[in-house]
Amino acid sequence: MGRWKPGAGDRLREAALSLYLERGFEQTMVADIAGRAGVTARTFFRYFADKREVLFDDSAALEEKSLAALDELPATTPALDAVAAVLDTVARLVGDDRELARKRQLVIMANADLRERELIKLTSLSAALATRLRQRGIGDIEASLAAETSIAVFRVAFSRWVTGVEDQDLPDLIRETWERLRTLAAGG
Amino acid sequence: MGRWKPGAGDRLREAALSLYLERGFEQTMVADIAGRAGVTARTFFRYFADKREVLFDDSAALEEKSLAALDELPATTPALDAVAAVLDTVARLVGDDRELARKRQLVIMANADLRERELIKLTSLSAALATRLRQRGIGDIEASLAAETSIAVFRVAFSRWVTGVEDQDLPDLIRETWERLRTLAAGG
Structure with missing residues (x-):
């Protein structure tokens, strides 16, 4: 967690955590995370293999x-x-x-x-x-x-x-x- | 594991363990276990909820x-x-x-x-x-x-x-x- 850098990866991570807390992990889709971070789903997958990896990468x-x-x-x-x-x-x-x-x-x-x-x-x-x-x-x-x-x-x-x-x-x-x-x- | 009693439950357990070792857990079906133990699948389910529970009951x-x-x-x-x-x-x-x-x-x-x-x-x-x-x-x-x-x-x-x-x-x-x-x- 000390490795978070500014930029899309960082925004995606914060967006994901917020959404997981608001809606639950199961109910959150990659498209939702990308949307909140202001990037495309394609960009999400440049940073993370899937929505679980946001937590464990x-x-x-x-x-x-x-x-x-x-x-x-x-x-x-x-x-x-x-x-x-x-x-x-x-x-x-x-x-x-x-x-x-x-x-x-x-x-x-x-x-x-x-x-x-x-x-x-x-x-x-x-x-x-x-x-x-x-x-x-x-x-x-x-x-x-x-x-x-x-x-x-x-x-x-x-x-x-x-x-x-x-x-x-x-x-x-x-x-x-x-x-x-x-x-x-x-x-x- | 100290609770194993003779009878169908015991035979099912031994049959299951042997089959898991021989074929792998994934490849073993409840019907195979019941067959080897000489009972019906219905009897299996009187003892165990599923094939995983044989290991964890x-x-x-x-x-x-x-x-x-x-x-x-x-x-x-x-x-x-x-x-x-x-x-x-x-x-x-x-x-x-x-x-x-x-x-x-x-x-x-x-x-x-x-x-x-x-x-x-x-x-x-x-x-x-x-x-x-x-x-x-x-x-x-x-x-x-x-x-x-x-x-x-x-x-x-x-x-x-x-x-x-x-x-x-x-x-x-x-x-x-x-x-x-x-x-x-x-x-x-």
Whole structure:
């Protein structure tokens, strides 16, 4: 969500989110989105494969940047510190516009197919992280566990961020959620 | 999976799993399953709503038993100990037949829709656990975090159990995975 640039793609995205919230995702057609953004449907398809991709087209870039963040860490970084550093990168990428994130979240939560897509995206990120952790020499189980746990932390922190009234930013909330997990795990 | 009883329901389940593995889930029709089990399609529908439910009909009972296990714990049980006790109950319920579980897992992993359904089932269990933990007086964030973390531990342990060569049982693997998480979180 940090990648939104001015121009037709940006206008299309804002038009789509507004329409999904007003009418529902199912009821919104590509022609409606293009119309509101003041472009043709043909232009829509230059930016997005379909109306669902308006919500998810950042996924691949996010996964790539997450793995790149992991690659930059010293080889000796413990598993949980490594995934915490990755989440921090993710938080900086997706955490710059809470209003936009909140709208997107509302749209996704209102539709079972979109919720599934979001879950799959996170599971795919977890699997990719685990694979890369193994390549760094972290044991099989620790790698899976660290990756799955980072998704758990992300989901909890992200939900606090988009629904919260507090004005904490996402990287802060993620750090705080990690601390809470460490406290819980220590028996707190 | 611990609920399989002899009789038509049991035969239908075994027939379905075998056919899903042989031909693929998509390619298997209810009539094929009924035929192999030696019953009519009408009988199939007395046991299962559709061919997908053969794989998922235990979900509701599992969620119910998980929440019942939570309710039996002393009110002072810390969040992570509480979800660990729940997972132990789940492990005893689903962990009695590894061959069956392995077959089911192979079928699910081979089909995107089924993988989504499995993810949704776990997410729904996590949400139900978090709600019940809050009702027990556990803080909002700790409740979500403990519930999400338990799903992470379950996924890692379950995958070790069904794919593993070791002969550890599922409750043991879950306990061991919790320990590993505590070690990781302590900075190990």
